[in-house]
Amino acid sequence: MKNNLILYIGILIFGIAAPFVFPAFKVQLSILCVLIILATTWNIQGGEMGYNSFGNILFYGLGMYLCASVQVGMFFPLAEWTESGGEKTFVHTPTQFFQGMAVGLIVAAVVPTIVAGLIGYSILGLRGHYFAICTLGLGVAAGEISGGIEIIGAGQGFTTPPFPDVGSLDSRGEFFYFLSFFTLVLTFIAVRSIYSTRFKLILNAIRDNEDKAEAMGIETMKYKIIGWMISAFFCGLAGGIMGGLVGYIDSTDVAFDGREMGVFMVLMAILGGKGTLWGPIIGATVFHIFKEGFWTFFLGWQYVALGVLIVVIVIYFPEGIMGWLREKYPERFGEVVDEADRKAQVELK
Amino acid sequence: MDFMVFQYPMISVQACLDGILLGILFALIAYGMALQWGVMNIINIAQGDLVILGGYIAYFMYLYGIHPAWGVIVAPVIMFFVGIAIYKLVINKVVDRDLFISILATFGISILFMQLMNFAFGADVVLANSGYGTTMLFNNNVVLPNSKIFSAFISILFAICLVIYMKKSKLGRAIRATAQNARAAKILGVDTEKVYAATFGINAALCGVAGALISITFTIHPYMGLPYTIRSFMIVIVAGLGNLPGVAMSGMGLGVFEEFADYILGTEFRIGSVFLLLVLILVYRRFKLSRKREYLK
Numbered sequence: 001m002k003n004n005l006i007l008y009i010g011i012l013i014f015g016i017a018a019p020f021v022f023p024a025f026k027v028q029l030s031i032l033c034v035l036i037i038l039a040t041t042w043n044i045q046g047g048e049m050g051y052n053s054f055g056n057i058l059f060y061g062l063g064m065y066l067c068a069s070v071q072v073g074m075f076f077p078l079a080e081w082t083e084s085g086g087e088k089t090f091v092h093t094p095t096q097f098f099q100g101m102a103v104g105l106i107v108a109a110v111v112p113t114i115v116a117g118l119i120g121y122s123i124l125g126l127r128g129h130y131f132a133i134c135t136l137g138l139g140v141a142a143g144e145i146s147g148g149i150e151i152i153g154a155g156q157g158f159t160t161p162p163f164p165d166v167g168s169l170d171s172r173g174e175f176f177y178f179l180s181f182f183t184l185v186l187t188f189i190a191v192r193s194i195y196s197t198r199f200k201l202i203l204n205a206i207r208d209n210e211d212k213a214e215a216m217g218i219e220t221m222k223y224k225i226i227g228w229m230i231s232a233f234f235c236g237l238a239g240g241i242m243g244g245l246v247g248y249i250d251s252t253d254v255a256f257d258g259r260e261m262g263v264f265m266v267l268m269a270i271l272g273g274k275g276t277l278w279g280p281i282i283g284a285t286v287f288h289i290f291k292e293g294f295w296t297f298f299l300g301w302q303y304v305a306l307g308v309l310i311v312v313i314v315i316y317f318p319e320g321i322m323g324w325l326r327e328k329y330p331e332r333f334g335e336v337v338d339e340a341d342r343k344a345q346v347e348l349k
Numbered sequence: 350m351d352f353m354v355f356q357y358p359m360i361s362v363q364a365c366l367d368g369i370l371l372g373i374l375f376a377l378i379a380y381g382m383a384l385q386w387g388v389m390n391i392i393n394i395a396q397g398d399l400v401i402l403g404g405y406i407a408y409f410m411y412l413y414g415i416h417p418a419w420g421v422i423v424a425p426v427i428m429f430f431v432g433i434a435i436y437k438l439v440i441n442k443v444v445d446r447d448l449f450i451s452i453l454a455t456f457g458i459s460i461l462f463m464q465l466m467n468f469a470f471g472a473d474v475v476l477a478n479s480g481y482g483t484t485m486l487f488n489n490n491v492v493l494p495n496s497k498i499f500s501a502f503i504s505i506l507f508a509i510c511l512v513i514y515m516k517k518s519k520l521g522r523a524i525r526a527t528a529q530n531a532r533a534a535k536i537l538g539v540d541t542e543k544v545y546a547a548t549f550g551i552n553a554a555l556c557g558v559a560g561a562l563i564s565i566t567f568t569i570h571p572y573m574g575l576p577y578t579i580r581s582f583m584i585v586i587v588a589g590l591g592n593l594p595g596v597a598m599s600g601m602g603l604g605v606f607e608e609f610a611d612y613i614l615g616t617e618f619r620i621g622s623v624f625l626l627l628v629l630i631l632v633y634r635r636f637k638l639s640r641k642r643e644y645l646k
Contacts (some may be wrong), residue, residue: 052449052452122632122635122636123628123632125632125635125636125639126631126632126635128449129392129447129448129449129452130586130631130634130635131584132448132449132452133392133452133579133627133631133632134628134632135625136579137579137625137627137628137631138624138628140575140579140620140621140624141621141624141627141628142624142625143620143621144617144618144620144621145621145625147617148615148617148618157584170417256480259460259463262566263456263460266453267453270453300468301459301464303460303463303464304461304464304465304468305465306457306460306461307458307459307460307461307462307463307464308457308461309457310453310454310456310457310460311439311454311457311458311461314443314450314453314454314457315439315442315450315454318446318447318450338605
C-alpha cells in the first residue's frame with residue numbers, strides 16, 4: 001500500500017511537471033491523457049463487464065459536438081458560426097471562452113450519459129458479437145447522420161472557438177494539458193474507487209456468466225446500464241476536451257471516427273490487458289508512443305501499420321501486457337503459487 | 350424529406366426494380382457471409398473490402414482494355430487465392446477463439462486492405478464502363494441499365510452453381526458436415542483445416558464476383574467496404590444461417606429499402622439509414638428473443 005502511495009505521488013508530480021520539462025510535447029501529452037481516459041473507461045464495460053463495444057465512439061463524438069456547440073451557442077448564433085467556417089467573424093473574450101468551455105464540458109458529459117441510459121436497455125440486451133456489430137453500426141450511423149446536419153457544419157466541418165489571447169503564447173497548450181491531465185486524475189480516482197466496490201464484482205459476474213448472475217438475484221440489466229453510463233460519462237468528457245484541443249470537428253474524420261479512435265480505445269485496452277486497472281493506462285501509453293513514432297517516420301503507411309498491429313496484437317497478444325506480466329510474475333499480483341504446480345505447468349507446455 | 354416518390358407511382362416502380370436488382374447482389378455477398386459464419390463461426394468484417402478488391406480487379410481489366418464483364422470469371426479465381434492466403438495467415442488462428450477476437454482481427458484486415466487499395470488504386474470513385482446501354486420499360490418511364498440486369502442474372506447463376514456444388518460435390522458435403530458438427534466431422538475423417546480454408550476461399554470468390562459486378566453497375570471506392578459488410582451481416586441475421594431463399598428475399602428487401610431511403614431522405618443519409626436499420630433490426634430481434642425466453646420459463 002505504501003509503495004502505491006509513493007507511486008501515485010510520483011506520477012502526479014511527473015504529470016504536473018511534464019509540460020515544463022517537455023514543452024515541445026504538450027499537445028502529444030494531452031492527447032495521451034485523453035487516450036488513457038478512453039481506454040480506461042472502455043475497459044469498464046469492455047474488460048470488466050465483457051461487453052465489447054465498438055460504439056463508445058458515439059459518446060465521444062457526441063461530447064465533442066456538444067461541447068463545441070454549447071461553447072459557441074452560449075454567446076453567438078450557432079448557424080452563422082458554422083456558415084462562416086474558420087473565418088472568425090465572432091471572437092470569444094477569455095471569460096466567454098472559459099465559461100463556455102466549463103458549461104460545454106458539463107453538457108458534454110451529462111448528455112451522453114443520458115443517451116447511454118436511454119439506449120442501454122435495448123442495446124445491452126444483445127449478447128456477444130451481436131452487441132459488437134450493433135455498436136459498430138451505431139457509431140458509423142451517428143457519423144453518417146451528423147455529416148448531414150447543417151447546423152453543426154454538415155460535411156465541411158465545425159471549427160471550435162479559437163483559444164483567446166491571454167498572456168503568453170504557450171497558455172493554450174498548458175490549459176489543455178492541465179485540463180486533460182486533471183480529468184485523467186479524476187477519472188482514475190473514480191475508476192479506482194469503483195473497482196474497489198461490490199459493483200466491480202457484479203460486473204465481473206456478468207462477464208463470467210450472465211445467466212448465472214441473474215439467477216443469483218443480481219439485476220444484471222440495471223448494472224449493465226450503469227456500467228455503460230459511467231463509460232459514456234467519461235467518453236463524452238474526453239470528447240469535449242479533444243474537440244477543443246484539435247480545434248476542428250469533422251463528422252467522420254474526427255468526431256465519430258470509428259476507423260481510428262473507435263478501434264484505438266479497444267486496442268489500447270487489449271494491448272495493456274483487459275479487465276485490469278493499470279492495463280489500459282500502460283496500453284495507451286505504449287500504443288501512443290508506438291503510433292506517434294510510426295506516424296512520424298512512415299507517414300502514409302500508418303493505417304497499413306495499424307491494420308497489421310491490430311491483427312498481431314489480437315492474435316498473438318490477446319492477454320495484453322498485464323496478462324503477460326501476471327503469468328511471468330504471479331507473486332506480484334498477490335497470487336500464491338505452488339512451486340511444484342508451476343513446474344508441472346511449464347513441463348506441460 | 351421528399352415524398353415525390355409516393356406522388357408519382359412510376360418512381361416507386363423504378364425504385365423497387367432498382368432495389369431488387371441491387372438486392373440480388375447483396376444477397377450474393379450475404380450468402381458468402383452465411384457460409385463462413387455457419388461453417389467457421391466467425392464474422393468477417395473484411396467482407397466488404399474483399400468485395401471492393403474484386404471490383405478493382407474488374408476495373409483494372411477495364412483500364413487495360415479488356416471488357417470488365419470478364420472480371421466475373423477472373424476476379425473469383427484471384428480472390429479465391431487471396432481468401433486462402435488470408436485464411437492461412439490470420440483466420441486459422443482465430444477460428445476456435447472468442448468471437449470478439451475474430452471480429453477485431455478481421456477489422457484489422459479490413460483497415461489494412463482499405464489502405465493498401467487506397468495506395469494502389471487511389472482514392473477516387475471509379476466505375477468500369479460496360480457499355481451495355483439501357484432498357485426502357487412502361488412507356489419509357491422506367492429506365493433500367495442493362496448492366497444491372499446482367500449483374501443480377503450473373504449473381505443468380507453463381508448462386509445456383511454454388512448451391513448445386515454444395516449439394517453434390519465431395520467438398521460441399523464435407524463443408525456441410527463441418528458446419529453441422531466440426532468435431533464429429535473430424536472424427537469421421539474430414540480434414541477440417543482444409544474445409545475451413547476452402548470455405549473462406551469460396552466466400553472470397555463470391556465477394557470477388559459481387560465486386561466485379563458492382564464495379565460495372567455502381568461505383569467503387571477503397572473506403573466503401575464497411576457498408577457491404579454491414580448489409581450482408583444484416584441480411585444473414587434477418588434470414589438466418591443456411592436459409593438461402595430467406596437470404597435472397599431479405600437481400601432484395603434491403604435493396605428496396607435503400608432505394609426508397611435514398612429517394613425520401615436524400616443520398617447523404619443513405620449509408621446512415623443502412624446502419625440505423627441494422628441497429629433497429631438487432632434491437633427488434635433482442636425484444637423478440639427476450640419474449641421467447643420468458644415464455645420458456
